[in-house]
Amino acid sequence: MKAIAAAATVRTQAAEAIRAEIINGALKPGQRLVERELCEQLDVSRNTIREACRQLEAEGFLVIPPHKGPTVARLSDDEARAIYEVREALECFAVRLFVERATDEMVARLRDAHAKLKAAHESGRVARMLSTKNKFYDVLYSGAGNEILHAQASLLHGRLAQLRARSLRHQGRPQSSIAEIDEVVARIAERDADGASALWRDHIRNAAATALSS
Known part of the structure; x- marks a missing residue:
């Protein structure tokens, strides 16, 4: 149970970091996120990044097209x-x-x-x-x-x-x-x-x- 809680905490922290970059404008609308770069920046696994991105997709911050990497949601x-x-x-x-x-x-x-x-x-x-x-x-x-x-x-x-x-x-x-x-x-x-x-x-x-x- 402790391992599950720790994994959830790391995922939450990764999502918070990416969300903050979107909010402050460092990640622009339409910009594609590169998993490898995010793993290096946040020092987390690819699975953690993918889970964080799915969370942010549900919140409306990202879009994840089929067979493509996540991109920052763009609003017309x-x-x-x-x-x-x-x-x-x-x-x-x-x-x-x-x-x-x-x-x-x-x-x-x-x-x-x-x-x-x-x-x-x-x-x-x-x-x-x-x-x-x-x-x-x-x-x-x-x-x-x-x-x-x-x-x-x-x-x-x-x-x-x-x-x-x-x-x-x-x-x-x-x-x-x-x-x-x-x-x-x-x-x-x-x-x-x-x-x-x-x-x-x-x-x-x-x-x-x-x-x-x-």
């Missing part, structure tokens, strides 16, 4: 727009449900997650912003109290992470993004479902415009 502008449209529908609904259902304790947890997200944005490190925002979303969806909604949002995770990274690498976007989230959290704390949902819609549309312009 039309695909990106479609993803943002679905994101807007899911997340605005989640914000509304959070306002209507979350306990005061959950609102306090969201405020804490928001404070950490603000610090991440001030760091200027895109990978930190993305990982911290994932924790913010965990609180948001927990407070919304709809596991089906959360599951549907999770299906978009990989492709959204690429688009978020593209948006946040744009000069000035981290600052404007967190300012927009500040306003949303304030409306949530006031239990203003309409206002919070409308502001979150604007936040997503601003992110989409930035990502597509990049």
Whole structure:
């Protein structure tokens, strides 16, 4: 059992390393990954690399065509727009449900997650912003109290992470993004479902415009 757990840990670490390279732009959309090079860079076996790549394919970061090596997923502008449209529908609904259902304790947890997200944005490190925002979303969806909604949002995770990274690498976007989230959290704390949902819609549309312009 210990050997299995150790193998899973190594695979997870390999997947995290490759994912981070995609998010920070070192691995470009459409770029093919070479197993031998990844084995040398990460000091792991080919089986570990293949398992990590299959995990990243399931997350939407990679595509693995039959009889070919994995490549970084490429999103067309039309695909990106479609993803943002679905994101807007899911997340605005989640914000509304959070306002209507979350306990005061959950609102306090969201405020804490928001404070950490603000610090991440001030760091200027895109990978930190993305990982911290994932924790913010965990609180948001927990407070919304709809596991089906959360599951549907999770299906978009990989492709959204690429688009978020593209948006946040744009000069000035981290600052404007967190300012927009500040306003949303304030409306949530006031239990203003309409206002919070409308502001979150604007936040997503601003992110989409930035990502597509990049």
